[in-house]
Amino acid sequence: MMRFMLLFSRQGKLRLQKWYTATAERDKKKMVRELMQIVLARKPKMCSFLEWRDLKIVYKRYASLYFCCAIEEQDNELITLEIIHRFVELLDKYFGSVCELDIIFNFEKAYFILDEFLMGGEIQDTSKKSVLKAIEQADLLQEEDESPRSVLEEMGLA
């Protein structure tokens, strides 16, 4: 099972964090700091896997973002790399050529996508199409639900 997933930039700014185990806020902060330090110090050609505490860390860099997952001893590291890649593909399809800014300004949507893809640290659906379809439907539902507002209201001027 995946214990947690982190997305952070090269400058050490956290963009997304999803924890699949109950951890105290303080411990979360400490672990994030520690991991960011370790991963950011790695050179480009190095192995994508490292051992940290009693977990295995699988990380991959996509443009300016590091996708970092912590998995347990018996999990398969190579398939975790594939899981990370699948998540990136989903983001890419959804945002249309995703970049870090998309994830910053639409972070809640990134979370929604992640929650449709993984649950409890495991994959929900192995078909990319069906995950994207579900998110699309959910977005539609959200739009229908939001009461119609005038343009002025939307901009906060009325």
Add this chain to the structure above:
Amino acid sequence: MSPSVPLQEMIRAIRSARTQCEERGVIQRECAAIRAQFRQTDNGGRSHNLAKLLYVHMLGYPAHFGQMECVRMIASPRYSEKRVGYLGAMMLLDEKQDASLLITNSIKNDLSHSNQYVQSLALCTLACMGSAEMCRDLAPEIDRLLRSSNSYIKKKAALCAVHIVRKVHELGELFVPSARSLLSEKNHGVLHGAVVLITELCERSPETLERFRKVSVPDLVQIMKGLVISGYSPDHDVAGVSDPFLQVRILRLLRILGRNNEAASDAMNDLLAQVATNTDSTKTVGNAVLYETVLSVLDIKSESGLRVLAVNILGRFLLNNDRNIRYIAMTSLQKIVSTDHNAVQRHRGTIVDCLKDQDASVKRRALELSLALVSASNIRSMMKELLIFLSSCPPELRAHAASGIFNAAERYAPSKRWHIDTILHVLTTAGGDVRDETVPNLIQLITNTSELHCYTVHKLYRALLTDISQQPLVQVACWCIGEYGDLLLKGECQETEAVQVTEDDVLDALEIVLQSHMSTPTTRGFALTATMKLSTRITDNVDRIRSIVSIYGSCIDVELQQRAVEYNALFKKYDHMRAAVLERMPVIQKNSLGQTNGELSEEPIKESQPGKVKQEEMALPQQPAGQNVYLTFHKLVCSTYLNQFKVFFMLLLASAPTVTVYEKNGVTLTLICERQSESGLTVTLTASNSTDSDISSFTLQAAVPKSVQLQMRAPSRDSLPAHGGAKLTQLVVLNNPNKVGLQNANRTVPTSLTSIKMS
């Protein structure tokens, strides 16, 4: 998708802040606005406000005041608000917060909502942060959803059930029937969820494992076959492999079901062979499936042909260009190196090459594997590689590498000279990272190799001249020069080229060590003792030695001062004894329990054995015994209560006539040892009490290293009357059948000792 304007405005504002202070200001203002909005009953922008708060939370600022808002939003009928509310719950609430219980009811309602996306939100939240209580409450609901006809809900319910089982193990029973039926689904998402659920159930309970083993193995094999043989399926294909995620999970479940079971392993043999041969290994995906297959093959009771196939796949991985794959291969080979040693030996060359890889993780794996692959036949070539590695290895691996090399050298050394050379090489390259017991080990090895004394002392002298910064090396060198200085001065040596060394040269070398700021106090102690020993081995410069020794009589370091004063006394008052005291040490028996002591003299030579001391290190009584004595009491920890106290000490190997091992607060404990046989020793413990009050329920317990057998006879009494009224004696019989020496004991001691307590 409609952009959330207020949210994006705020994000922009925060990002444009130029300093940390400015950012904090913006955030404080926003938080105040959000708090104000929360207090208002209802407005259209509730979800935007909560989203803003979540962003602020992600930056690391406190956001606990949003918890109640999350609870309220979850209860709202509007989907947009529910969505953000649940997201907030997953980010801000965890099972440790009280507010999390408040959402249990909302989740329960939403689980039966008519809209599947609302149900999905509830399931996701429960699987993410559901506490044990919530899980217990909602488990029946989840079970019901597992039987629904909607695959979208079924797959989520399966993963939610996994979380529930992880939190509350007993609830596993509840899900077994539904889990079984899910295996016949066609939908890959549901299948995947079902396999994960069954894996979790089998890992938790052996009975469930048995049940599934009987029933599900054929089904799983069938599903896998379908995936492997089937043609291209656009929905699930990843780079030519059909649904690798599902394949990996099924392989893992098969591994659990086939472990330790012949029948199940047989049933899956063909399938595993098929997967291993048919999977395309050019991309990572294929390798991921192959990796899982190899792990499964090696873990179940597979037939030998299949095992060979698996090891070959690992061998291919080792040659892969991708560093990740090489790392994976080595990790797997490590697991089987003890069982399939020969198969792994075939790939030794590649593994040794990986020692030179740039990546530290790969280096670490290669080191572990290389050490495991050392054997009598390849020791020379492997050691060459390992020593090269040691000279360039990253600092965090040095200690491990050094100790691994020592172990390997000890087990497979082809000759004594090679062994000594290897140890010296390690000490020169990584002297700072070797363990403490290396020095006494090496000394003992040297004394045992009497034919090489001349060679050793020459080599060490030369090493000393080059570099005195590596403390273990300097210590050994000083000791050898002290012991075998006469051989050094004789000049000729069979094994190495002769070099003319004068007495002054030797004394100069030792004095440099004594005076250098790089030398630790222990090292200086060695050097001083060596200088003293030379007084009987050289002829001309005894006066120089006398003066060195008297200078150190006023040294600030107490240990050196004591030694110097005693050596001075040896020169002055006891000069007639000097030759006898300082004569050559006899060969130290590695595996004996300790000899009976020789002449009692004031010889304070001790082989200091630094133990792993936890608290107080009690100053051990100076052992005025002969030279073959190993003093081995390591620590005494004491805490006193009124009339009872506990004393904690570890008895390793003792060999002295009567030793007072404890004398504090009026209680005295003495030890008398008698060697009974080759491997047996009896110890008589005597306790007496000179305080004014009686000590009741006084018991002694003893601790020994794992390989030594201990037998405690009944004590003579169990209380100690005051004023030394009567003594308590207890006999302890020790048997050391493996003739464990002190050095070995040092290695095993920290891990497994029972304790000596006096209570």
